Amino acid sequence: MYDILIKNGAIFDGTETEAKKADLAIKNGKIIAIGSLKNEKAKTEINADNRFITPGFIDINNDADHDLSLLKMPEAENLLRQGITTIVGGNCGASLAPLISGSLLSLDKWVKTIDFNISWQTMKEFLNFLTKKQLGVNFATLVGWGTVRADITQNQFRPLKKEELEELKFIIKSSITQGAFGVSFGLGYNLEQAVGLTEIQAIAQVIKEKKAYFERSEKKGSRAIARGPYLAFHLRNESEGLLSSMREVLEVAGKEKASLEISHLKVEGKDNFDSFPEALKMVQKVNQEPALLSQDGPELVNFDIFPYDYNVESLYLILPEWLAIGGREVLLKNIHDGIVRKKLIEDMKKKKYLYQDLIIADSGERWWFAGKTLEAIAQDFNLSLEDALLKIIELCEKRVLVFVKSLSLENVEKGILSPYSFVASNSGIYNLNSGEKGTWVHPRAFGAFPKFLNDYVKVKKLFSWEKALHKITGKVADKIGLKDRGYLKENYFADIVIFNPDKIKDKASLKNPFQYPEGIETVILNGALAYQKGIFSHERLGQILRKD
Numbered sequence: 001m002y003d004i005l006i007k008n009g010a011i012f013d014g015t016e017t018e019a020k021k022a023d024l025a026i027k028n029g030k031i032i033a034i035g036s037l038k039n040e041k042a043k044t045e046i047n048a049d050n051r052f053i054t055p056g057f058i059d060i061n062n063d064a065d066h067d068l069s070l071l072k073m074p075e076a077e078n079l080l081r082q083g084i085t086t087i088v089g090g091n092c093g094a095s096l097a098p099l100i101s102g103s104l105l106s107l108d109k110w111v112k113t114i115d116f117n118i119s120w121q122t123m124k125e126f127l128n129f130l131t132k133k134q135l136g137v138n139f140a141t142l143v144g145w146g147t148v149r150a151d152i153t154q155n156q157f158r159p160l161k162k163e164e165l166e167e168l169k170f171i172i173k174s175s176i177t178q179g180a181f182g183v184s185f186g187l188g189y190n191l192e193q194a195v196g197l198t199e200i201q202a203i204a205q206v207i208k209e210k211k212a213y214f215e216r217s218e219k220k221g222s223r224a225i226a227r228g229p230y231l232a233f234h235l236r237n238e239s240e241g242l243l244s245s246m247r248e249v250l251e252v253a254g255k256e257k258a259s260l261e262i263s264h265l266k267v268e269g270k271d272n273f274d275s276f277p278e279a280l281k282m283v284q285k286v287n288q289e290p291a292l293l294s295q296d297g298p299e300l301v302n303f304d305i306f307p308y309d310y311n312v313e314s315l316y317l318i319l320p321e322w323l324a325i326g327g328r329e330v331l332l333k334n335i336h337d338g339i340v341r342k343k344l345i346e347d348m349k350k351k352k353y354l355y356q357d358l359i360i361a362d363s364g365e366r367w368w369f370a371g372k373t374l375e376a377i378a379q380d381f382n383l384s385l386e387d388a389l390l391k392i393i394e395l396c397e398k399r400v401l402v403f404v405k406s407l408s409l410e411n412v413e414k415g416i417l418s419p420y421s422f423v424a425s426n427s428g429i430y431n432l433n434s435g436e437k438g439t440w441v442h443p444r445a446f447g448a449f450p451k452f453l454n455d456y457v458k459v460k461k462l463f464s465w466e467k468a469l470h471k472i473t474g475k476v477a478d479k480i481g482l483k484d485r486g487y488l489k490e491n492y493f494a495d496i497v498i499f500n501p502d503k504i505k506d507k508a509s510l511k512n513p514f515q516y517p518e519g520i521e522t523v524i525l526n527g528a529l530a531y532q533k534g535i536f537s538h539e540r541l542g543q544i545l546r547k548d
């Protein structure tokens with residue numbers, strides 16, 4: 001007697017091969033048989049006639065730890081209902097562990113207030129804490145270089161002393177031994193901006209000592225396995241400096257043969273759109289270099305992308321960099337100084353595209369701004385766009401998040417079509433009521449994966465189903481180094497999505513992001529039903545994954 005038996009579905013196994021019609025049996029959390037199982041019995045039988053069966057989607061760049069939603073809403077309904085069964089946190093330089101002094105300084109970019117009782121210090125303690133807490137999705141994490149660094153320097157903006165660098169290296173090394181899947185860098189963020197290559201290289205070498213992340217097995221021909229810990233980079237600059245920022249991290253990849261993941265690859269601003277195809281070529285070039293080439297294993301360099309042409313970011317990132325150096329007090333002083341303000345507005349106008357279509361996503365205690373366009377706010381105040389923007393900054397003491405239509409859809413499409421890309425949500429956990437607190441969310445929180453399948457497979461027909469599904473399942477699992485997930489194979493964990501290919505579609509929009517997608521009918525996590533036909537189980541079936 002099986003636990004679950006899925007009959008008559010078209011099975012996409014997570015590789016790039018076409019679907020096969022078969023039955024699939026689950027017992028004790030794992031897939032135990034795939035084939036003709038018509039006469040077998042199970043506690044739960046699912047008729048999957050005309051349905052597609054695929055491994056659960058893997059989200060390599062999720063923000064649920066950054067905004068603490070992982071801890072506050074661990075059921076993760078918005079993720080499961082778009083077919084995501086495994087998420088990777090700890091991206092962009094910030095992770096929830098290790099915390100040497102027990103503080104989460106490095107999260108101030110994402111979270112309004114840190115109102116959570118921290119009961120862990122090391123990576124091991126954190127992963128054990130999550131295991132006890134139980135999550136609705138499988139969770140893996142990177143160790144955030146910025147988190148450890150901010151802890152060591154007490155959030156100061158300065159180079160590390162020699163013994164501090166040793167400390168940093170030691171802590172990162174032990175975090176990986178304790179289960180982290182790699183290290184992330186948030187080079188675009190204030191405190192990390194001034195840190196040079198030497199430090200990054202030192203960390204890359206630490207991981208290399210720990211475990212080679214790029215192994216070539218001579219016996220098996222040219223198959224290379226990049227399944228060790230990897231380095232994830234939030235690039236130093238995602239607008240006019242995209243190419244030099246790419247060059248910087250690719251150099252580390254090339255020199256150290258480090259497996260690399262570039263987070264949310266994009267270029268913002270019309271004037272910079274042309275550099276994106278060039279950036280894609282750079283990735284291709286590194287991946288095809290003979291010394292770094294892998295024929296049938298995962299590539300050395302990958303990147304993730306969210307399938308939308310607008311972004312959500314901190315309002316401060318829209319302002320010229322010089323303005324915020326020195327913190328909020330200096331910033332306010334600058335805004336109030338007549339001469340500085342004049343120069344500031346001149347500088348801002350040069351990049352008007354960054355704010356002309358802006359919508360406030362989250363304005364903290366001044367919640368009434370959320371969901372409004374800058375234009376509407378400017379009209380309310382009877383101010384110019386620039387003055388209105390500075391007014392919002394003055395009024396909102398805590399962080400302000402904004403939606404900006406700063407990307408090119410053509411580039412997004414090119415990025416998604418690249419054989420080296422993954423799709424990621426770049427989002428945290430929300431439910432349908434999240435908007436009531438004045439938080440507006442990027443539609444990707446509810447729709448990223450179904451949108452990718454709808455737009456790119458069904459509407460634009462740029463991918464076959466098997467290629468598209470491989471990109472969000474098996475291929476990602478290989479990159480992260482998940483040994484027994486990402487594919488539908490016997491003895492693999494039963495993380496499975498059943499969907500109706502005619503109906504799969506995202507519904508979340510900027511005007512109303514709080515809408516679950518259509519077409520995803522069943523989500524099975526670790527062998528049990530997490531979601532089926534409108535009914536969410538509320539059981540926390542996720543496992544905490546540790547790199548071995």
Ligand SMILES: [Zn+2]
Pocket residue numbers: 091092234263264
């Ligand atoms: Zn980032």
